[in-house]
Amino acid sequence: MSAPQILATGRYLPERVVTNEELSKTVDTNDQWVFSRTGIHSRRFCVEESGLDLAAAAARQAMERAGLTASDIGVCLTATFTPDHASPSTACLLQRELGLKEDTICFDLNAACAGFLYGLKTAHALLSDAPRPCALVVGAEVISRVMDQTDRNTCVLFGDGAGAAVFRRDEKSSWHTVFGSRGDRESIRVQGPGPVPSAIHMDGKAVFRFAVEVVEQSIRQLLEAEGLESVNDVDLVVCHQANARIIDFVAKRLGAREGLFFKNMDRYGNTSAASIPIALDELVQSGTLRPGMRVLTVGFGGGLTWAGALLRW
Ligand SMILES: CC(C)(COP(=O)(O)OP(=O)(O)OC[C@H]1O[C@@H](n2cnc3c(N)ncnc32)[C@H](O)[C@@H]1OP(=O)(O)O)[C@@H](O)C(=O)NCCC(=O)NCCS
Numbered sequence: 001m002s003a004p005q006i007l008a009t010g011r012y013l014p015e016r017v018v019t020n021e022e023l024s025k026t027v028d029t030n031d032q033w034v035f036s037r038t039g040i041h042s043r044r045f046c047v048e049e050s051g052l053d054l055a056a057a058a059a060r061q062a063m064e065r066a067g068l069t070a071s072d073i074g075v076c077l078t079a080t081f082t083p084d085h086a087s088p089s090t091a092c093l094l095q096r097e098l099g100l101k102e103d104t105i106c107f108d109l110n111a112a113c114a115g116f117l118y119g120l121k122t123a124h125a126l127l128s129d130a131p132r133p134c135a136l137v138v139g140a141e142v143i144s145r146v147m148d149q150t151d152r153n154t155c156v157l158f159g160d161g162a163g164a165a166v167f168r169r170d171e172k173s174s175w176h177t178v179f180g181s182r183g184d185r186e187s188i189r190v191q192g193p194g195p196v197p198s199a200i201h202m203d204g205k206a207v208f209r210f211a212v213e214v215v216e217q218s219i220r221q222l223l224e225a226e227g228l229e230s231v232n233d234v235d236l237v238v239c240h241q242a243n244a245r246i247i248d249f250v251a252k253r254l255g256a257r258e259g260l261f262f263k264n265m266d267r268y269g270n271t272s273a274a275s276i277p278i279a280l281d282e283l284v285q286s287g288t289l290r291p292g293m294r295v296l297t298v299g300f301g302g303g304l305t306w307a308g309a310l311l312r313w
Pocket of ligand 1: 030
């Protein structure tokens with residue numbers, strides 16, 4: 001299958017920084033406990049910003065950097081499990097906000113922390129029959145609004161933010177992906193709107209076991225599909241930024257060289273569908289991720305879902 005040619009990325013993080021130290025004033029926790037188990041020091045929480053604000057800022061940045069205008073976009077998807085509204089979708093509101101044409105294919109999808117890669121795959125498939133050749137895929141989350149801020153098991157883990165990518169179909173190169181799901185209410189569940197207040201319920205140990213299993217498996221499958229012997233044959237690995245220990249565990253199992261697996265959860269926590277595009281954008285802007293490089297990406301999370309893709313930059 002042909003690959004998506006990513007033209008540019010963008011990101012937006014809310015201004016308010018919430019440190020572990022600050023959280024320790026409301027729940028019984030401390031920086032040492034949180035950092036040693038997760039690699040997280042701080043995260044961003046929205047104050048006034050909506051999910052649409054985050055998504056629009058990231059999307060505008062990506063489109064401007066790619067030199068695209070609204071009339072280049074044929075598909076606009078938002079991956080999120082924390083939309084501002086059950087309906088209208090964030091993608092539909094983005095259509096208006098960005099002035100995209102009315103025949104643009106716009107919808108949200110929920111594949112939790114694997115959502116951005118599900119979005120990339122879906123948008124890529126839709127592009128073959130879309131009215132225009134470029135797609136916009138945004139991962140945007142306001143997780144702070146579905147968290148129980150008094151539950152120390154979960155409130156230290158997550159953050160808000162958005163990342164975006166614009167791409168064009170590239171007929172020249174091949175694209176290897178893996179996708180999976182395993183229906184499971186017990187490991188991670190987010191209470192929907194209704195009489196019970198929204199909250200994230202998670203069996204941390206079960207999620208950890210699931211994550212290390214599917215991340216390693218996905219990476220091995222992608223390497224095999226690409227005909228590569230070692231993970232060190234790719235230039236960068238960008239996993240969903242849930243937890244540094246998950247990433248370190250998998251990197252060690254695969255014998256990865258130092259620094260191959262990118263990490264930025266120390267500053268943002270787990271931003272779910274936004275984490276991979278935020279990471280890609282940081283890597284591009286710092287000059288680490290350059291044209292021609294081969295990047296292996298893997299997402300995993302609630303559903304349970306997982307997804308992996310090899311991207312040529
Ligand atoms: C969540 C996670 C960090 C918890 O670490 P853990 O070592 O498994 O810790 P446990 O859940 O066994 O809890 C150990 C103790 O620490 C306590 N604890 C939990 N959160 C705490 C916090 N923020 N600060 C201090 N203590 C905390 C627990 O209450 C428990 O206390 P107890 O022994 O008195 O009952 C870990 O399981 C994990 O990283 N899981 C993966 C989660 C994830 O990435 N989810 C998102 C995937 S998309």
